[in-house]
Amino acid sequence: QKEVEQDPGPLSVPEGAIVSLNCTYSNSAFQYFMWYRQYSRKGPELLMYTYSSGNKEDGRFTAQVDKSSKYISLFIRDSQPSDSATYLCAMTTVNDYKLSFGAGTTVTVRA
Amino acid sequence: NAGVTQTPKFRILKIGQSMTLQCTQDMNHNYMYWYRQDPGMGLKLIYYSVGAGITDKGEVPNGYNVSRSTTEDFPLRLELAAPSQTSVYFCASSVGTAGNTIYFGEGSWLTVV
Numbered sequence: 480q481k482e483v484e485q486d487p488g489p490l491s492v493p494e495g496a497i498v499s500l501n502c503t504y505s506n507s508a509f510q511y512f513m514w515y516r517q518y519s520r521k522g523p524e525l526l527m528y529t530y531s532s533g534n535k536e537d538g539r540f541t542a543q544v545d546k547s548s549k550y551i552s553l554f555i556r557d558s559q560p561s562d563s564a565t566y567l568c569a570m571t572t573v574n575d576y577k578l579s580f581g582a583g584t585t586v587t588v589r590a
Numbered sequence: 591n592a593g594v595t596q597t598p599k600f601r602i603l604k605i606g607q608s609m610t611l612q613c614t615q616d617m618n619h620n621y622m623y624w625y626r627q628d629p630g631m632g633l634k635l636i637y638y639s640v641g642a643g644i645t646d647k648g649e650v651p652n653g654y655n656v657s658r659s660t661t662e663d664f665p666l667r668l669e670l671a672a673p674s675q676t677s678v679y680f681c682a683s684s685v686g687t688a689g690n691t692i693y694f695g696e697g698s699w700l701t702v703v
Binding site: 483485487513520521523567577580581 | 594621623630631632638648682684686687691693694695697
């Protein structure tokens with residue numbers, strides 16, 4: 480079993496739709512949860528960062544962490560063509576600086 | 591702001607050849623990393639370094655070597671290239687505290703034929 484599971488998609492949605500992405504994990508020690516966005520032929524860049532459980536909102540983006548279910552989500556509201564990218568979840572423990580990544584979900588927002 | 595800079599961007603190698611991927615960062619980060627990214631497989635850690643002179647293996651170190659003589663530079667050496675090393679390679683750096691943000695370079699596309 481992979482430590483972090485993420486459906487690679489691809490996911491195609493019309494402009495303005497809500498995009499829902501998620502990851503599951505097996506290591507209950509994970510406390511820091513991140514979402515990275517990666518445009519084609521570019522390096523990943525940090526999009527959202529959450530510590531422990533709960534929700535975090537930043538503009539059109541909402542990150543949710545449910546530690547009891549070992550499940551994290553990223554929601555993109557009012558999606559735009561510029562949101563077309565691969566989204567990778569990543570996580571780590573309080574004692575570590577190395578990240579465990581999901582496989583990434585490729586999202587296309589159609590104009 | 592340069593951040594993490596990798597060279598070359600693209601390279602084609604023949605089986606058995608060797609090469610070095612260069613990486614430099616200007617953020618004075620102590621921690622540096624090399625990842626490879628294969629389709630549908632996410633990012634796999636090859637090697638990492640917690641400071642000049644200190645390196646350690648990640649998940650997939652076989653066929654690679656690294657060195658860290660300065661804080662800024664963290665080159666990745668591929669010895670005796672094999673088709674299985676065809677991948678996209680990302681260098682990254684971070685401050686190093688738990689849960690810290692990792693900053694990635696633009697990537698190096700390597701094909702071994």
